[in-house]
Amino acid sequence: MSGTREAVLKRIRSAIGGSSADAAAREAEREVLPREYRRAGSLDADARLAMFIERLHEYDANVVRTDAARVAVAIGAILQEHGQRSVIVADGFPVEMLPDPITPKSGAAGGPAESFAFRREEKANVEDLDRCDGIITSCFAGIAFTGSIVLTHGPGEGARRFTLLPDRHLCVVRTEQVVETVPEAMDRLAGFATAPITFISGPSATADIEMMRVRGVHGPRFLDVVLVG
Amino acid sequence: MRITLFITCYNDTLFPETGQAVVRLLERLGHEVVFPLDQTCCGQMHYNTGYQREAVPLMKRFVETFREAETICIPSSSCVAMIRDHYPLMAEESGDAELVRAVEELLPRIYELSELLVKKLGLEDVGAYYAHRVTYHASCHSLRGLQLGDIPLRLLRKVRGIDLVELPNIDRCCGFGGTFAVKNGDVSAAMLAEKMKDVENTTAEVCTAVDNSCLMHIFGGLHRARAGVKTVHLAQILASTEAEGEA
């Protein structure tokens, strides 16, 4: 096995004309690589958020804008609207953002009044995630230009499988987390480069059959975004 | 201006009327046309088919023949692309520093016909008259090789009497591709069929281009299908006038 390693490296070195071990020269070369592309946005805050919302909509995501005082109400309304009863919340997601789970309200579409039951991520196994009605997380950043949500799976953001198995993902994004461009998001991620990172751009989708976009293949079919601030 | 013509081997042999039109046009515009008889072929067919070694003497011959020319006009975008895109590398690989320099000095003096008219001579209206319904086929080498953009169309729009109609899918290859048309005859024929449909849908009487190679292929198909559409090199449209008739 190590024989192969040496053989491949030897072939590479012979192909590129010797070893490239001179770190200083290599770094100097890398420093001057052309990077003339846009690295910072140019929109003001309102336009940036408007773009973020517009592009999330284009992915068929549902977006609700609210302020810090009314997050819990907004979340409660979304859960009720979709008749979600069994909801799992990411570990570390702030309790104060959760609606009161025991207050019965009239259900969606005139159905019977239902209450939702919250469970924490740490108490849920894979089967629970597979069967639940939805999950709630916060996020690391949002990208307006691409309508993306970035998770580093830190506190409140859930483990990777957490945002994957359920059918419905409700994600809370604070307005100051929204940047305009991909390079700005990558810049914010620099300190988290070795954490698990997931970019989510709309619900899972496929266009493998006759190029018609179908939403929800294996990941969540529905994405609800609560934009706060 | 003294303009030296590289007519290209296939125009010389198969499409003399195109060369004659170039001469008529440039002389009408008040220029002197020179035609060095030592010219043969730029080497494109050899080079593109994989016979790069055989193309080297042809490149040297071209450079030698046109070394003294101040402005060179070529009514074929694919030959211009051959010279611009490949001569520098070929010269470099030959290891002949003198040849590298000669190629470098030659390139800025080479113009495809429409490029010469618009970019070098600053003309769009060349005083032509051509009373036909015409559609323009943008050859791949003119579009993506030389990046001519709408230069040929700008010339056509100024032609009096012309009824210019846009060709759908103008950026799609007609399927000629030199030896491709023979080596992959069936695929080439399928590509041609699509192009012919586009041409016929315009209801144009004439399909024009800056390359007779594409036109030979497109017209060959149209003639076989008895479509009744003619193909004519851009030079022939631009050389036509009300007084002197069609070139």
Add this chain to the structure above:
Amino acid sequence: MTVRVGESARALPFQKAALPLLDDAQLRKNVRHATDTIQRKRGLVVAEQTDWQELRTAASAIKRHTLKHLDTYLTQFEERFTAAGGVVHWASDADEANRIVLGLVQQYGGKEVIKIKTMTSDETRLNEALEQAGVHPYETDLAELIIQLGHDKPSHIVVPALHKNRAQIREIFLREMGLKELGNRPEDLTAAARRFLREKFLRVKIGVSGANFLIAETGGVCIVESEGNGRMCLTMPEVLISMAGIEKVIPSFEDLEVFLQLLPRSATGERMNPYNSIWTGTHEDDGPKHFHVVLLDNGRTSILADKESRQTLHCIRCAACLNTCPVYRQTGGHAYGSSYAGPIGAIFTPQVLNMEHAQSLPYASSLCGACYEVCPVKINIPEVLIHLRGRVVREQKSALDPEALGMKAMATVFGSRHRFEAAQRLARVGQWPVVSHGWVRHLPGMMGNWTAVRDMKAIPDQPFRAWWKQRQKKQEKQA
């Protein structure tokens, strides 16, 4: 089993393989529909990215730089990846890569694996190798599942089943999933795949993937996907084995900002594909406990050694060149005899095969240049095609090959004015057997391909140069 790349070592030449495909009206319709759709979407999202050309320039420069220092970046990746809890394996060729993967599967006691769509494992024909050893691979990408269940071959790098329409897919699913009823809307078919695979995602303990990017600086791996099947395979199993070509490494985490903007817009015409996963080694309580990367050479170092075609290794497998290619548009992917179809396949496959096979592929192009124009990493595919044609001529063709003899004779003719003029006369005089009423309608030999669908004007009596000489004489007389 000896494999270099897919089926190509025993594949038909392109022009022969194309014939039945050109006759398949349904297939051609499906291919046109799919490529037109992606191209239209791509056009819109590329236009809104106003710094597209600057991104292409940056991507091309990063790739060029990486390849120039490939040994360093690979060993750097190996070091950081290992430190993050992963294990790196090196494979010289397809067989060795397959052996390594199979060995790992057996070591962890697996009888089945779940797979994310990976070109590299198509290249090595890993599924066949696993099946021969009694391990069942489940393809989880919808299109790859269609291919696997339909006992078919992929025909496109990004949408491998684009040659099948919904009715054909429905038939495959009904038969292979043992279903009694199934609608034929894409939603119905997708839901059937979801049901079919969900249980496997929850049960199978080993995942196999490729990699879009390996990050030297951090030892991280990045995979972009749409359906969530990728995230399933990357996070649900206990063991993950990723097979990646050695050219997949990029120097830094920051470099991802370039490729993550270029790849989705080029590949599917989306601003961003639904999921990008970036992770580094193993993470506690999140994802697989064992993570192996197999670094595959399989002819890549010989591409690296060829300066003029080294740029082939820039490829990020977006398939924009397939979607825009007028040749691919007519035949679809199966004519290319390898999982790498279209223009990029026409340059990649013959090089991986060391030019022994697939000699027809560099000629499977009209050199129209559309591929180069859309390539997000600026691979000048026409230039590489021409270079490879040269290698076919120099390395593979006998000097007595009729084409070679003809080309040499032509070069001699063009080598002198007098020979050229004599040849013009000879052609004019010699064409009489094939000319009728000024037209040529049938030519013998290879040239018969020309007259199969096209007429040709007879060579005119007077070439341009004869007219010019005559005119000169007249003018001299007048003077």
